[in-house]
Amino acid sequence: MIRRYANYIRKNIIRLPNFINYFILNINQNPTMIYGIDYQRYKKYLNKSDTTFNSELHLLNVVNSAIQTVPYYRRLYRGMTFKDINQFSKCFGFIDKDIVMINMKDFISDKVKIADYDFGTTGGTSGKPLQLIAPKTRYIIEFATIHSIWERIGYKFNVRAVIRNHRLPKRVIYKINPLMREVIFDGFRLNDNYFQDVYKTIRRLNIAFIHCYPSVAYEFSVYLLKNRLDVSFIKAFLCSSENIFDYQLDLVQNRLGIRFFNFYGHSEKLVLAGFCAKSDLYHIEPTYGYFELVDTEGNGIKQVGDIGEIVGTSFHNPGMPLIRYRTGDFAEYVGDICPVCHRRVPVIKNIMGRWRGDRIFNRDGSFVTTTALNLHDELYSVIYGLQYVQKEKGILQILIIKSPLYNSMHEEILYKHYKDKLNKDTKIEIKYVDELIKQPNGKFLLLISKISSTN
Template structure:
């Protein structure tokens, strides 16, 4: 029998190349059991998550399992830590932190001597600049990832529903949409969201009864904005499922507050160490304890455990015995909220305001000091008169604020914007510029900050 990945791919290619759209749609609509689609690893993980088993003792056991295996079999760790450890306290006392640079300069030493290549393959971390980091990752990571996604999406009522997808697809042929009946996706071209196509997208969403849109926040914002501007009635969606980019207040303002559609986000990264999804009732993230061991650390390596304090997300994944990363500083930053959720009662770490590791999130003064974009949030009334905003820094100390004007934008708004930025970036020359479009990356991703600093 073919492995799961192979038959899925084979069916998909056959359907997308040969089958008419109606047949793909029909196949998609009879596809109801994700355990058949994603296989045994998915099913095991899903059951564990859906049954809510686990707890502090299990988290500790998993952590010790991966750490002691690394001490025994992975050169980087065997060289530094000679004996197995027996408790979480011992782990925290003994183990130092690593980061991307340390892994890059010792890449082979992080690979287990017992690596069975049959079960692993090589991947790289993305990143918008700099050299990608080479990683050895378990082949089954996708199955597990889907189980976690399906588990957190239950917070917005998702039950292996069809998703409209607006991410990084650009169609070469003049097609309106593609269907993936296996993963149940109706995929749209997000490089083409102009008035005419926006209406087509709406009609397909409506016609197929699609209730979830899986999109980059910037792409969703563009689409919803287009619908509003063109007077196209917005379809009844239950949620916009979103990751990979920071969600900005003006995007939430439009989609959640004006249109009443929940924007549901989650956090993950290509190293696969920490995973967190939003609470059902708020925009705080729950860190999933079955995925990896999570710590929030200040710059000196002390734990951050007081509400309102900011720290760096440090992770130890539970599944990658081939190339274990232990106490890995992700470069992502978050605000600590609590060790349990007051709203839904889950006893897991709660964090908010996660900011990405991309230097793109920082704006630099001439003297090299910087502020992050979170510190630059505007008042709601300013967001309501602009249709888009992006920062461009040709060099440190110079900032262009690119604005798409909305209805009601007047000269006084420009004065306020200028003052707003000057107060926060005192070592910067600020210029407000008006544009029709914002700049998107080649892969369709939107960055709030574009710069030529690297």
Template sequence: MSKILLLIMKLNLLPSLIFGSKYKKIKSNFFSENLNVFFTFINVNKEKIQFYSNKGTLPNDITSLTDFKNSFDLIDKEIALTNFNKLLNKNLSGSALCTTGGTSGKPMKIYLPKTRYKNEFGALHALWSKIGYNFDIRAVVRNEKVEGNSFKVNLITKEVIFDGFRSDDEYLKFIYETMKKYNIKFFHGYTSNAERFFTYLLKNKLDTSFMKGIITSSENLYLHQIELFEKVKHIKHMNFYGHSEKLLLGGWCTEGNCYHFYNSYGYTELLDEDGVDITEEGEIGELVGSTNYNHFMPLFRYKTGDFAIKGKKKCPGCGFEGLSVSKILGRWHGERVYNSDNTFVTTTALNLHSHHYDAVDGLQYYQPEKGVLEIRVIPNSSFSNHIENELYQLVKSKLNSDSIIHLVKVTEIERKANGKYLLLISEIK
């Protein structure tokens, strides 16, 4: 990176000059709970969208959450795609058609504002400020491919972008040396990329004193990863949950060990299979989101397909009193490992001991059919026959006795086309 590029990024101190007053307003109000903004948005849009106006049961004005929940049915991807044209505000211009990757089947399509980055960065920069982020330069390791030992630079967003598909020690060393050379204090990546990078730093006892924060997202966060990031005590970690439809946003609270969902971004519900609010701590529900800024294709009460465990009503760490969840399970059904008799265990039940994770540089489960499981590991110098047998027996003990288990040593972990890591790859539909 040239000195000129570095200087330009360092001089880029005021994001509100780049992203505008809307960004500034969203960032400053992010932690404020103001449902009146949400109700106003609904009332402005409910008569303009054919899908909602056809219902004929909407009150003149939505003024409470009870009004809202009684007036709008739950929808999902299938309903949204079937009624795609009816969900559009065709009188507006300035939108872009976006397609989500999805985990299976037909991808979701949605029109989003071309200026959505103002909402996104306003909300994210506010959320990241909880770990000291103040529009600093970030080292980003996500879904970009970069040729050779190099990186890309985004001067506007202040990102130094590395190849998210490489995890060999040589390239990890290059990322580290670049961060140290240019005093880049924040690492931002898929959770698995951050795990691999900080495992490398700790294993090689490299200096991390110049770093301030780890920002992760887009993948499930596992206990062994939390424990790993806690080993670099001076570096704060922020994991956040969002999704491509831009309806809800949750951020990890290290004081309370849970995610908080902020309604300034979009209204979030946690519902059981009957569409009823989850109220008891520890119960599992589906995350449901509603936009409060997408006038082009407003989705209300959209079922994300992601599941989470209800947290405390009031966060014991920071005092937050909105929706908190202790764990996001993601595509819950996709985290099931099946026995031959159709019973199953979740990958959470297969959680290993810390010394097992210390002995591998990557781990993944692959299930080609019910009753068969392949454990893929990237062994490191701490891996031994004893560790291998322990790991095998631990997993075997969680499944039925007739299950066939193979432990396979690999050099790379399989990823999705966008670079995301999956703990379990299952061929079972």
């Protein structure tokens, strides 16, 4: 009964008037009050485990337990005990979203107490959503780990502005969630008029951290830069859930001077990573899940600069352990020690979420990837937004948001750039827009394609 009322309050407290929630927000200074003593204990555990945690030993314990309790693994590995990481790498097979969807019930442990678990789904932006179960107490590990990552750049349970996937009534500028210490803005009303309201609010409330998608951080930064607004009080954009592009990092960090701090995770909750405090390299958090980076043959990547697929194993979901799950996300291998801060964890960069090589097709079926179409820095400096739209082979529409410095010469350079990269008979159409196209969940895709690679 108490839990039911607590859940109701958490879900509905945002409905209270802002002046009441602002009062509660200022009282709520200690995360332990909201997340409980277990959160505090886990934060301490994370600090102690930073250099002592044995992820390989933890992985083997998860694997051997799963063989005993999970029908899918028991069917494949009955009678086997995995004793070292080499045996695991050679003998334990990979799974993916399709395998889990087909065998959903067989991935649930015999020992699960279903009352202790929540049902959920992945986002489904790349197809049919995957159904999952996760412990009701999962938020303790989730928030404790994410907050620890954010603390690298000075976050201490600060009030955050949130501009992600919330929709607010037209006349409402923001709502307050005092429990999460969030000032929530409309993620689907991104224009200069609304950005003016957002800026005035975060300036008045002295909000130093903005939690948003990378594309929103970029668009808001463009507004701040072109209006020459004071940003000295903003410490960082806390970003996730989208691919990051060099021109976004350049504008936000180099030209505007705000830290662009990204972290990586996914709905399956297998791997969590965040930027290094001193660089844009990702540190894999070892206590969260087991991380592998593999090539197309499933072999582990250990050559610096090679790109592989991120494979994860859950450490905190005994009810539905996903072992060697291919995420569909790719990244570049950097090493097992951070070359900047020297922390001993797996280090990667250039994460490409759900990336299979975004393809733009010529009329004859040949293609180039969006990476091959990257522009030179001088072009990125005169545009405020770029997006590709392809509805049929041989025709590419390029959406451009111009800066005041953009002129006809830049248009000529763009046409030449794309014609040099694509076949001569591919039609290039540049369209100037005020806003780029967002997905229903508020996320940005560089390429919106209606073409199947199998066509």
